[in-house]
Amino acid sequence: MATNYETFEYDVLVIGAGGAGLRAAIEASALGVKVGLVCKSLLGKAHTVMAEGGMAAAMANVDDRDSWKVHFADTMRGGQYLNNWRMAELHAKEAPARVYELEAWGAVFDRTKDGKILQRNFGGHRYPRLAHVGDRTGLEMIRTLQDHGIHQGITVHMEWTIVTLLKDGNRVVGAFGYDRERGRFKVLRAKAVVVASGGLGRAYRITSNSWEGTGDGHSLAYHAGADLLDMEFIQFHPTGMIWPPSVQGLLVTEGVRGEGGILLNKDGKRFMFDDIPDNYKSQTSTDPEEGWRYTQGDKNARRPPELLTRDHVARCINREVKAGRGSPHGGVFLDIAWIKEKIPNAAEHIKKKLPSMYHQFMQLANLDITREPMEIGPTTHYVMGGVRVNGDTQMSSVPGLFAAGECAAGLHGANRLGGNSLSDLLVFGKRAGEYAAKYAKESPAGKIDDAQVEEAARQALEPFERTGSAEGPYQVQHDLQTMMQDLVGIVRREEEMARALDGISQLKERAAKAAVHGHREYNPGWHTALDLKHLLTVSEAIARSAIDRKESRGGHFRDDFPEKSAEAAKVNTVISKAADGSMQLRREPIPAMPDELKQVIEEMK
Numbered sequence: 182m183a184t185n186y187e188t189f190e191y192d193v194l195v196i197g198a199g200g201a202g203l204r205a206a207i208e209a210s211a212l213g214v215k216v217g218l219v220c221k222s223l224l225g226k227a228h229t230v231m232a233e234g235g236m237a238a239a240m241a242n243v244d245d246r247d248s249w250k251v252h253f254a255d256t257m258r259g260g261q262y263l264n265n266w267r268m269a270e271l272h273a274k275e276a277p278a279r280v281y282e283l284e285a286w287g288a289v290f291d292r293t294k295d296g297k298i299l300q301r302n303f304g305g306h307r308y309p310r311l312a313h314v315g316d317r318t319g320l321e322m323i324r325t326l327q328d329h330g331i332h333q334g335i336t337v338h339m340e341w342t343i344v345t346l347l348k349d350g351n352r353v354v355g356a357f358g359y360d361r362e363r364g365r366f367k368v369l370r371a372k373a374v375v376v377a378s379g380g381l382g383r384a385y386r387i388t389s390n391s392w393e394g395t396g397d398g399h400s401l402a403y404h405a406g407a408d409l410l411d412m413e414f415i416q417f418h419p420t421g422m423i424w425p426p427s428v429q430g431l432l433v434t435e436g437v438r439g440e441g442g443i444l445l446n447k448d449g450k451r452f453m454f455d456d457i458p459d460n461y462k463s464q465t466s467t468d469p470e471e472g473w474r475y476t477q478g479d480k481n482a483r484r485p486p487e488l489l490t491r492d493h494v495a496r497c498i499n500r501e502v503k504a505g506r507g508s509p510h511g512g513v514f515l516d517i518a519w520i521k522e523k524i525p526n527a528a529e530h531i532k533k534k535l536p537s538m539y540h541q542f543m544q545l546a547n548l549d550i551t552r553e554p555m556e557i558g559p560t561t562h563y564v565m566g567g568v569r570v571n572g573d574t575q576m577s578s579v580p581g582l583f584a585a586g587e588c589a590a591g592l593h594g595a596n597r598l599g600g601n602s603l604s605d606l607l608v609f610g611k612r613a614g615e616y617a618a619k620y621a622k623e624s625p626a627g628k629i630d631d632a633q634v635e636e637a638a639r640q641a642l643e644p645f646e647r648t649g650s651a652e653g654p655y656q657v658q659h660d661l662q663t664m665m666q667d668l669v670g671i672v673r674r675e676e677e678m679a680r681a682l683d684g685i686s687q688l689k690e691r692a693a694k695a696a697v698h699g700h701r702e703y704n705p706g707w708h709t710a711l712d713l714k715h716l717l718t719v720s721e722a723i724a725r726s727a728i729d730r731k732e733s734r735g736g737h738f739r740d741d742f743p744e745k746s747a748e749a750a751k752v753n754t755v756i757s758k759a760a761d762g763s764m765q766l767r768r769e770p771i772p773a774m775p776d777e778l779k780q781v782i783e784e785m786k
Contacts, residue, residue, distance in 0.1 A: 186365075186366045186367060186368045186634070186638075187365065187366075187367050187368070188367075188368040188369075188370065188629075189217060189336075189338075189367065189368070189369050189370070190215075190370045190371075190626075191215050191216060191217035191336075191369065191370070191371045191372075192209070192214035192215045192216065192371065192372050192373070192618065192621035192622070193205075193206075193209040193214055193215070193216050193217075193371060193372070193373045193374075193375065193614070193617045193618055193621050194216075194217045194218075194219065194355065194356060194369050194371035194373070194374045194375070195209070195216065195217070195218045195219070195374075195375045195377060195614075196219050196343050196356065196374065196375065196376050196377060196378055196397075196398060196401070197219075197220060197221075197227070197376065197377035197378040197379060197398065197586070197588070198218055198219075198220035198224055198227050198327075198337065198377075199227035199228055199229040199323070199377065199379055199586060199606065200227070200229040200319070200322055200323065200326060200586065200603060200606030200607065200610060201377035201585040201586025201587075201589075201605075201606040201609065201610035201613070202218060202220070202227070202375070202377035202378075202585075202586070202610065203218075203227075203323070203326035203327060203330050203610070204326060204585075204606060204607050204610030204611050204614065205375045205377055205583075205585055205610045205611070205613045205614030205617065206218045206330055206333070206335045206375075206614060207326065207329060207330050207333055207335075207611075207614065208610070208611045208612075208613075208614030208615045208618070209375075209614040209615070209617055209618040209621075210330075210333040210334060210335050210614075211333065212614075212615065212618040212619070212622075213618075214618045214621050214622065216333075216335045216336070217335070217336045217337075217338065217369060217371065218330075218335050218336065218337045218338070219337075219338045219341045219343060219356070219358065219369070220337070220338070220339055220340070220341070221340070221341070221342055221361070221378075221393045221397070222339070222340060222391075222393055223339050223340065224327060224337055224339050225323055225324070225327055226391075227323055227379070228379050228380070228390060228391050228393065228394060229319045229322060229323050229379075229603070229606065230319040230320045230323055231319060231389055231390075231391075231432050232318065232319040232602050232603050233316040233317055233318050233319050233320070233432075233434045233436065233537060234301070234303060234311055234313060234316065234318060234434045234435050234436040234439065234599055234600055235300070235301055235303065235311025235312055235313030235318045235436070235600050235603070236276070236280060236311060236312050236313075236318060236322070236600060236603035236604045236607070237252065237276065237303065237306060237310045237311055237598065237599075237600035237601045237603070237604050238252075238276035238277045238279070238280045238310065238312060238604050239251060239252040239273060239276065239277060239308075239310060240277045240280065240281075240297075240298060240300065240310075240312065241308075242293055242297040242298055242299070242300050243293065243299065243300045243308070243309040243478070244300075244308040244309055244480060246308060246480075247307075247308040247309075247310060249273040249274045249277075250273070250781045250784070250785060251307050251308065251785055252272075252273040252276070252306075252310065253269055253270055253272075253273035253274075253778070253781055253782075253785075254781055254782050254784075254785035254786075255305060255306055255307055255598060255785075256269045256272065256273060256592070256593075256594075256598060256601060257269055257594070257782060258305075258460070258782075259305045259490055259593075259594070259596050259597065259598040259601075259735075260565070260592075260593050260594020260595050260596055260597070260735065261594055261595040261596065261734045261735045261745075261750075262594065262750065262771075263411065263414075263594035263595045263734070263735070263750075263753060263771065264591065264592060264593060264594030265572050265590075265591030265592065265594075266772075266774045266775075266778055267572030267573065268572040268591045268592040268609070269592060269594075270778060271572065271573070271608060271609075271612075272592055272601070272604065272605060272608050272609070275608045276604040276607070276608055279604060279607035279608055279611065280298065280312050280604070280607070282607075283322065283325055283326075283607065284298065286325050286326075286328070286329040287325050287328060287329070288314075288321050288322065288324075288325040289314060289321060290312050290313065290314055290321075291313055291314060291315065298312045299312070299313070300312055300313075301313055301436065301439050301440070302439045302475065302476060302484065302488060303435055303436075303439050303488065303598070303599040303600045304435055304438070304439075304487075304488045304489060304490055304491060304494070304598065304599050305488075305489070305490045305491075305598035305599065306598060306599075306600065307464065307785075309478070310600065311439075311599075311600040313436070315533075315534065315535070315536050315537065316434045316436045316534070316535045316536065316537045316538055317536070317537050318603065319603060322603060322606075322607075338360070338367075340360060340361045340362055341358050341359065341360050341361065341367065342358050342359060342361055342397075342708065342711065343356045343357070343358040343397065343401060344357055344358050344359065344637055344640075344641050344711060345357050345401065345404065345405075345633075345637045346374060346401050346402070346404070346405040346582070347368075347370075347629055347630070347633055347634065347637075348405060348406075348630075348633070349627035349628045349629070349630065351406070351579065351580060352579070352580040352581045352624075352627055353373075353374050353405055353579055353580070353581040353582040354370065354371065354372070354581065354626070354627025354628065354629060355368065355369050355370040355371050355374070355627070355629055356369045356371070356374060356401075357369070357633075357634055357637045357638075359641065359701075361708060362702070362703065363701070363702050364700070364701025364702050364704065364707070365701075366638055366641070368629065368634060370626065370627075370629055371621075372581065372620065372621035372624045372625075372626055372627070373581050373582075373583060373617040373618070373620045373621040373624070374581060374582050374583065374617075375575075375583040375584070375585060375613045375614065375617050376398040376401060376402055376568060376582065376583070376584045376585075376588055376589075377398070377584070377585050377586045377588065377610065377613070378397045378398030378399075378401075378588050379393065379394055379398070379586065379587045379588060380394045380396070380563060380564050380587045380588070381394055381395065381396030381399060381564050381715075381716070381719045382394045382561045382562065382563075382564075383395045383396075383658075383662070383712075383716065384396060384561075384661065384662065384665050384716050384719055384720045384723070385415075385561035385662055385665050385666050385670070386662040386663050386665070386666040387421065387429055387430045387558075387559075387560050387561060387666060388430050388560055388561040388562070389418060389421055389430055389431060389432040389560045389561070389562045390561070390562070395712040395715050395716050396564075396588075396715045396716060396718065396719035397712070397715045398567075398568070398584065398588035399412075399564075399567055399568065399588055399715070399718070399719050399722070400714065400715035400718040400719055401715070402568045402577060402579070402582060402584060402588070403568075403718060403722070403756070403757075403758055404718070404758065405579055405582060406578070406579045406757075406758065407568050407569065407577040407578050407579045407582060407584075407757075408568070408569040408577070408578045408755050408756065408757050409566060409567065409568060409569065409590070409722050409755070409756040409757070410566055410567065410568070410569040410590040410591065410753055410754070410755055410756075411565060411566040411567075411590050411594070411595070411726070411753055411754055412564070412566035412567075412719070412722040412723050412725075412726040412727075412754065412756055413566065413723060413726035413727040413729075413730050413736075413737045413754060414564070414565035414566050414593075414594075414595050414596065414735055414736040414737050415561060415563075415564055415565070415566075415723065415736050415737075416491055416492065416561075416562050416563040416564070416565060416596065416597055416736045417491070417492070417495040417559040417560065417561055417562060417670075417671050417736070418432060418435075418491055418495070418559065418560050418561075418562030418563070419491055419494035419495040419497075419498055419557075419559055420432070420433040420434075420435070420437070420438075420515055420555075420557040420558075420559075420560075421433060421557060421558060421559065421560025421562075422541075422542075422545070422546065422555070422556075422557060423508070423510050423511065423512035423556045423557055423558045424509075424510045424512075424546065424556045425545075425546060427545070428545045428546060429560075430560040430561070431541070431545070431560075432560065432562070433515060433538060433541075433555060433557050434535070434537075434538060435488075435491075435599045435600075436534070436535060436538075437515060437517050437535060437538060437550075437555075438485075438487040438488055438515070439476065439488065440476060440517065440520075440531075440534050440535065441473060441476040441477070441517065441520050441523075442487065442515050442516060442517040443469075443485070443487055443515075443516050443519065444487050444494075444497075444498070444513055444514070444515055444516075445513065445514040445515075445516055445554065446501045446506040446507065446508075446513055446514070447506055447507060447508055447509075447513075447514075448506060450506075451469065452497060452501055452506070452513075453485070453486035453487050453489070453494070453497055454467075454468075454469075454486055455497075456486075456493075456497055456500075457486055457489070458489070458493060461489055461490075464483055464484060465483055465484060465485075465486055465489065466482060466483040466484060466485050466486070467483075469485070471483060471485075472484065472485025472486070472487070473485070473523060475488075490596055490598065490735075491562075491596065491597075491599065491736075492595075492596045492735050492736045492738070495559040495671060496671065496672075496738060498512065498513050498557075498558060498559055499559060499671050499672065501513055502558070507558075508556045508558075509556070510556055511558060512556050512557050512558030513556075513557065513558065514554035514555065514556060514557070515554060515555045515556075515557045516554035516555075517531055517535070517550055517551075517554075517555075518531075518550060518551055518552050518553055518554065521551075527551065528551035528552075531550065531551045532551065535550070538550060539551065542555060559671055561666075563587060563597055563602065564587060565590065565593040565594065565595065565596065565597055565735070565736055566590050566722075566723075566726070566754075567584065567587065567588045567589045567590035568584035568588055568589050568590060569590055569591070569755065570583070570584050570585075570589050570590070570591060572591060573612070573616075574612065574613075574616035575589065575609055575612050575613035575616060575617075576616060576620070581620060581624065581627075583613045583616065583617045583620075584613065585606070585609040585610045585612070585613035586605065586606045586609065586610060587602065589609065589613075592605050592609070593605075594735065595734045595735025595736060595737065596735030596736045641711060644695060644696060644697035644707060644710040644711075645697055645700075645701075645707070647694055647695065647696040647697075648696060649696070651696075652691060652694065652695050652696070653695055653696060653697070653698075653706055654692070654695045654697065654706060654709040654710040654712075654713055655706070655709055656695075657688055657691045657692050657695050657713060658709060658712070658713060658716065660688060660691075661685075661688050661713075661716060661717065661720060664681055664684045664685075664688075665681065665720055665723070668680055668681040668684070668724075669681050669720075669723055669724050669727055671738065672738055672739075672740050673727055673737070673738060673739050673740065674739070674740050674741050675728060675739075675741055678724050678727055678728045679728065681720075681724045682721070682724050682725070682728070685717060685720055685721050685724065688717060689717055692710075692713040692714070692717060695710055695713070697710050721764055722756045722764065725756065725764060725766050726754040726756060726766065727739075729754055729766055729768070730749055730754060731746065731749065732744065732745050732746035732749040732750075733745065734749070734750075751770055751771055752768040752769060752770055752771065753768070753769050753771055754766060754767075754768060755767050755768070755769050
C-alpha cells in the first residue's frame, strides 16, 4: 500500500538550520542540486546564536605571528591529541577563506584601525584569533548565511521535527517527520541527507542549550547505523549565569575574560593563579599585571590563567565551590567592572565590547556588569563527541548520510577551544554540502519502504494510546536531566555512572509508558515524548563511553582516575548499535599522524 502522507523530493536534505546546516545547504545548492532544509524552530532561532565570542581563523590581522600551523597545534593540544588530525588540519587551513567568504556575503565584523577584520583573544589560542561582532558573532553569522541562503532557492520547512531516517538496504534515502504546529506527518525523499542538528545539552539540568538541543541528530544517525565517536567528552562552559534561578545556565561569553574579566572567589581571591597545568605554564602569565597587558594586546605578555582551556577553568570553579569558597548561590564571581582601575571611561568601553552581556544582565538579573561582578558557574555547553565522519567528505559510516557541526565528531578531540565551533560550522558545513551534492549527483533515488514509514508513524502516535499511565513525559525528562547532572557531570566516578546506566534503563521503561493527552495539534507534551528517545539514547552513549575511559582528559574528568593514561591516549571510543538493538562500545586506535604534521606540533610547542 502506498502511504498517503505529503511527500517531498530533494537531492540533498539538510536537517538543522544553524551555521553548519545553512552553510551545507548553500554549498549543495550552489552545485546545482535541489535542496530541502528542515528546522525544529523558526529560521534564525538556531542555537548558533549562542556562540557570541567569535570565530577562530588564523588570518593574522592582529598578530602577524599567527598561521594555520599555530592554529592546528593549538587545536590538537586543546583536544589532547584525540582529535581527527585531518579535520584539525583542514579546519586550520580553510577557516580564513570561510570567514572572508562570510564577509563577502555581507557579514559586518569589528575592525582594526586600518580596516581589517579585528580578532580577539580567547582561551587556548596562542594569538588573538577570533573574528567577531561585539559579542553577537553567532547572530551575525546566522543572519548572513540565512540572507544568502534564501536567495539560493532552498526550500525551508520550519518548525518540523524528524522522527526517523529512512533506509533502502544499507543506504539512507530520506527522512520521516511531522510539522510541530498541526502534527501532520511528512515524508522527505533524498539521495543524500546531511545531519546538522547541533548538540544535546538538554540531557542535563543546567545547560546553555535551548529546548531544541535534545541530541536528535546524534540519535537519528545512531539508529540508522552510524558510529558515534568520543561521546564521553562533554564541555561544561565555565561561565553560565547562576542567579536569579530563572536564568541559570544562560551563557556568559568567554569574550568577557578575553577583554580582561577576572574570576574571584567569595574572599575576593583570584584563584585561577593557584593551579596552572604544566603543559601551559610556559604560555601563562605569572602575575595579574602581565595578564592584563596580554588582554590589552601586548605581544610580549602571556595570557592570564582565566584564558586557560574551558575544562580546566570549569574544574577550578568546581573546586572553589566544593571547598566552601564559592559565591552565595553556588558559583564564583566574574568581574569585568574592575578594569575601571586601568582605563578611563571603562563603563562605555565594556558596553561597546560586550553589548549583549550588558543587556542580558541588566534585563534578566537587574545587574550592571560595568559596576559589579556577575555570579557564574559551569553550564553544560557543548559535546565534542558525535557522528563519526570522514575528515574530508563528512560522510558517516552509513552511505548517503553526512554530518557537520556540533553533531559530528573529530575536530575537537577531548576538548574544544572557544571560537573553534563557529569556524567548524563554516568549514565542515561547506564540505558536507559539497560532498552530499556530489553523492546525490552520482546516485539514483532510493526506494522508500512504505512499511518503514507506517511503523515510524505507529511508534510516533503510541504516546496518545497510553491512557492508563498517570505519568507524563516531562517528569521523565526532568528526572533524566537531574540524574545526568548529578551522576555523569563535571566530576565522574565509576559507581555513580553505573547507577546512571541502571537509571537510564528504568527511565526507558517509564518513557515507554508515559502518556500524552489531547490531540496532535500544538501539543508540546507529544513533542517531548518523542524527544525522550533521543535524550535517552545520547545519555546512555555518554555514560557507557565515560565508564570505559578510565582516565581524566579534556572534558572528561574522573575522580577515581585523576591522571591521564598512556594507553587511553591512543584510542577513540566508538559506540554503535548491534543487530539485537543493544548499544555496543569498542576502542579504536587513533590513526597515525603524518610526519609533516608531527613536525608542526613539535615546532609550535
